[in-house]
Amino acid sequence: MAKLATFIVAAVLGAALGIIGIFATVGAVSPSADHVADQSVEDPAMTVYGTR
């Protein structure tokens, strides 16, 4: 019984971490529109310290 309960705990936590991880990775590899807009206007003559 204890083993089954441990398995369920592991499965639930693993699934939660997996879902969060997948969402975070998708966010990491698919930059937001803001990031894309920043890169599209990149100009070596125009140096900015940063954008908000």
Add this chain to the structure above:
Amino acid sequence: MWRPTARLAPHLTSAAITAVVLAPLVAPGYVLRYDMVFVPRQPLSWEMVAPADALPRAVPLDALVSLANLAVPGWLLQRLVLVATLYFAALGMARLVPTERTLTRVVGALAYAWTPFLAERLLLGQWGLLLAYAALPWLVAAVRDVRTGRPGALGRLVLAAAPAAVTPTGGLIALATVLVLLPTKGRWRATVLGVGAVAALCLPWVVAALTSAAGGRSDPEGVAAFAARAENWSGTVGALAGTGGIWNAQTVPGSRSSALVPVATLVLLAVCAVGFGALRRRWPDGIARLAWLAACSFVLALAGTAPGAPALEWLVTTVPGAGLLRDGQKFLIPYALLVALSFAVGAESLAHRLAGRIDANAGRVVLVAAALLPVVILPDLAVGAAGQLRPVRYPADWDAVSARVAAAPGEVLSLPFDGYQRYRWNHGQVVRDPAPRYLDAPVLMNDALRVGAVTVDGENPRAAKVQAVLDAGQPVASLGVRWVLVRAEPGLDVPATVLSGLRPVYTGNYLALWENTEITAAPPGPGRRWPAVGAHVLAALVVIIGACAVLRGRRKP
């Protein structure tokens, strides 16, 4: 009893975190991003000790780099510093967590060394600030030991505060930490000595600021430009609660925009709430003060946003030096420490409860999940923040120009007149102009900062004068500089009128050097910098005395 696992696990975890984050640094070259500029050999100049016309934002950090460069080449020094920062941040937290359980220490190490704060400041190149981040767990542990009267603790406090105090922000955080956590009834002598020692470590940048010709008041537009910002639907408060929220959108890992990040942050804070209760029992005389310090750091991080912005704008325009508070998110370090500490203890409490209800393995599963949570929330910190920390080589032009300037020292003006540049050879990555560190001469640079469409004015009166001359299209020869360094890249043409009266002495693929033959005088000597030199010597003496105290404490049985 010798427990190799318990002893080695924190070290192995710290080493693993460091290796995974800094993996791209095995490639040769220099990682050049924003404020992170290392060069092959940085000369030690008076400007490093006390800038004549600029605020001492990197005092005594730059002087220490120059001294270290005498023994270690720049590429190796950069790797040593970054590796030490990540390693000691993780190890310091692993040792600070009040627990007997090894896995809890691992949770603490990951919760502190795998954070949005660390990722964002690393991508902004603020490795000096990250030294303070790495030092804080050690400083808090040393303060705890001073309060309990452990031998050598005061020396350890000084040695832990020293890396933090190499920048003004880190110095303020270290001083605030000691002021809040250290005062103890019956130990007033140790309190005064501890606070005095950390204050002495801050003297180099304090004295340098007092002797600089730069105005101490700052442009109020910087308050909005450098205020903390939202990274996802949870807003600015949500971003800061997860230790993110840096002002610069270009240095935020992509995963921070994920819709589930706020949910994961809520889970993390819920576990912290559980852990905070347990921490109060384990560290009854210190945790309330640490919580107070963390709360203050959170309020400071929020200060630049509404409704605190008008008050901060008034402060930076009225009080000299208050401009340091504009980028408030950088003060979040004590909050990040409390979150990591209470998260580790909270995870242990939950694991203990579950182990009691089910079995010990269920408890271990909870701790392993807690250890993985920071990594899962922020997967793109791995491998140099998903490849953003890429070493590059300096073009040979830099050595050629450096040799010519060294042969006839004199002030250098770097054009285009922007403190931050975007070089082709650096993959177009924004980085601070390397000229002041590469050339063995004072370099006149623009300290105004462009944030999007806004230009935040600097404090250097000479830089403002140069900008006026450039805006009028007048020759820069009239400014009295000996050399003019110009980027020779397509699209960066400097008007001929600006360079009139100068003689070209070098033209490469990336840089050109022009000489003002009418100026032959060498750059000025120390002048009014002697007080700053004295402050540096005093700080060095404090560190030496601290090291001796640690050695003496170890010899005692």
